[in-house]
Amino acid sequence: MQLIKIDKTQNYIINTGTIAGDMEGTSGGPTNPGPLSIYLEEGRIAAITGTKDDPYRFKQPNRQTTFLDLGSLTILPPLADCHVHLALDGLDFATARRRWEQPGELHTQISTQLWDTVRHGILAVRDGGDRPGIALRYRELVASGELTGPVIRASGWALRKPRKYGSFLGRGVPAEMLDSALGQLARHGVDQIKVLVSGVVSFKEYSRVGPVQYTYEELSAIVQGARNLGLGVMAHASSDEAVALAVKAGVNTVEHGYFLSRDTLKLMAEKQVAWIPTVVPVAAQLTSLHPAPNQDNYVIAKTVDRQLAMINEARNLGVTLGVGTDSGASGVRHGYSYRQELALYRQAGLTPEEIIRCATINSARVLGLNWGRIAPGNPAAMIAVSGDPLGDINNLRNIEYVFQPV
Numbered sequence: 481m482q483l484i485k486i487d488k489t490q491n492y493i494i495n496t497g498t499i500a501g502d503m504e505g506t507s508g509g510p511t512n513p514g515p516l517s518i519y520l521e522e523g524r525i526a527a528i529t530g531t532k533d534d535p536y537r538f539k540q541p542n543r544q545t546t547f548l549d550l551g552s553l554t555i556l557p558p559l560a561d562c563h564v565h566l567a568l569d570g571l572d573f574a575t576a577r578r579r580w581e582q583p584g585e586l587h588t589q590i591s592t593q594l595w596d597t598v599r600h601g602i603l604a605v606r607d608g609g610d611r612p613g614i615a616l617r618y619r620e621l622v623a624s625g626e627l628t629g630p631v632i633r634a635s636g637w638a639l640r641k642p643r644k645y646g647s648f649l650g651r652g653v654p655a656e657m658l659d660s661a662l663g664q665l666a667r668h669g670v671d672q673i674k675v676l677v678s679g680v681v682s683f684k685e686y687s688r689v690g691p692v693q694y695t696y697e698e699l700s701a702i703v704q705g706a707r708n709l710g711l712g713v714m715a716h717a718s719s720d721e722a723v724a725l726a727v728k729a730g731v732n733t734v735e736h737g738y739f740l741s742r743d744t745l746k747l748m749a750e751k752q753v754a755w756i757p758t759v760v761p762v763a764a765q766l767t768s769l770h771p772a773p774n775q776d777n778y779v780i781a782k783t784v785d786r787q788l789a790m791i792n793e794a795r796n797l798g799v800t801l802g803v804g805t806d807s808g809a810s811g812v813r814h815g816y817s818y819r820q821e822l823a824l825y826r827q828a829g830l831t832p833e834e835i836i837r838c839a840t841i842n843s844a845r846v847l848g849l850n851w852g853r854i855a856p857g858n859p860a861a862m863i864a865v866s867g868d869p870l871g872d873i874n875n876l877r878n879i880e881y882v883f884q885p886v
C-alpha cells in the first residue's frame with residue numbers, strides 16, 4: 481500500500497482502469513469502466529475523462545503536474561468507520577486502560593492504530609468516546625498534520641447514568657446535570673454527542689442486555705439540547721426497548737442495536753435514523769484467544785446470526801446502514817477488523833455493491849463528509865484496489881493506493 485498525500489499546490493493526472501465511485505447510480509450504474517483519467521486540482525477532483533474525451537485543461541497549468549498510471553486498478557471512495565474507540569487497542573483492555581496514565585506508551589499505541597486505519601483504506605472514523613477524552617486530543621494532532629491518520633469525529637466522553645454501564649466511556653451524569661454536561665462537551669468542541677441508552681449484550685444468556693439508562697424524557701432533552709448546540713447524537717443501544725426509546729427520542733444513529741425488532745427497523749426507516757450494527761465485536765469472541773470467563777459460544781453464534789438477519793431486513797426496509805467496527809473493543813483491532821465487518825455484511829446477504837455503498841457514501845454521510853463519491857467537485861479522497869470489488873467484496877482487501885487530501 482502506498483499513501484499519497486494530495487497537496488493543494490499540485491496538479492495530478494491519474495490513469496485508471498475502472499471507477500466504482502458513483503454508488504448513487506446517477507451515471508446509470510455503480511461502475512464507470514475505463515480507461516479513465518482523473519484530474520486533481522487544489523485537493524479536489526476537478527474532472528474525469530475517458531480516452532476519447534477532450535483532456536481536461538487545468539486552471540493553473542503552470543503548476544507542477546504529477547502523472548500516475550494505475551493500470552487496471554479500480555478506484556473507489558475511501559472507507560469510513562462509524563464507530564471506533566481510539567483510546568483502546570482491541571488487544572488487552574486492562575493494559576490499554578493502564579496506558580491512559582502513560583502518555584508515551586499511549587502515543588505509540590494510537591499512532592500505530594491511526595496508521596493501521598489509513599493503510600486499510602479508512603480515511604475517516606467516528607470515535608464513540610473515552611472517559612478522559614483521549615480521541616478528542618488525537619483529533620487535533622491529526623488535523624494539524626502532526627500525525628498521519630484518518631479524519632476523526634470525536635465524541636469526547638459519553639453521557640451515561642451514574643452507576644450504570646460504561647464507566648470507561650464516560651462520566652455518570654444525573655438528569656439534572658445534563659444541560660451543563662452538554663455545554664461542557666460543546667465547549668471542548670466535540671463533533672457529536674455519544675449517549676449510552678442501554679448496557680451491553682450478554683455472551684452467556686441469549687438476548688439478555690444490560691438495563692436501559694435514561695428515560696424517554698431525559699433522552700429527548702439530550703437530543704434537543706444537542707440539536708440546540710448544532711450537534712447530532714449517536715446512541716449506544718441494544719434490546720428492542722432501548723433502541724425504540726432512542727429512535728423515538730430522535731437520535732441520529734443507533735449503535736449496535738442488537739435484538740431490535742422489525743417494527744423498530746420500520747420506525748428507523750421512517751425517521752431516517754442510520755443503523756451501525758457493529759457485528760464484529762460479537763463475532764470476534766468466537767475466535768478469540770482470550771475468551772471471556774463463562775462465555776457460551778452457542779449464545780454468541782446465535783446472537784451474530786440474529787444480527788445478520790436483521791441487517792438483511794434493514795436493507796429490505798430501506799434503513800440507512802453505515803459500517804462501524806467498535807475497534808478497540810475486546811478482540812477488535814483498528815483497521816484490520818473493517819474487512820471482517822464487511823465479510824459479515826456479505827454473510828448477511830448484502831451484495832458487494834450494497835456493501836460498498838454502506839462503507840463509503842452512507843458512512844461518509846453519517847460522519848458529515850461529502851467524499852462518498854468519486855465525482856468532480858469532491859475532495860480528492862480515494863482508494864485504488866486490484867481486482868474487482870463489485871464482483872467479490874474481499875477484493876477491497878487489496879489496497880494498492882490511498883489518496884488523502886491534506
Ligand SMILES: [Zn+2]
Pocket residue numbers: 563564565608806
Ligand atoms: Zn463502542
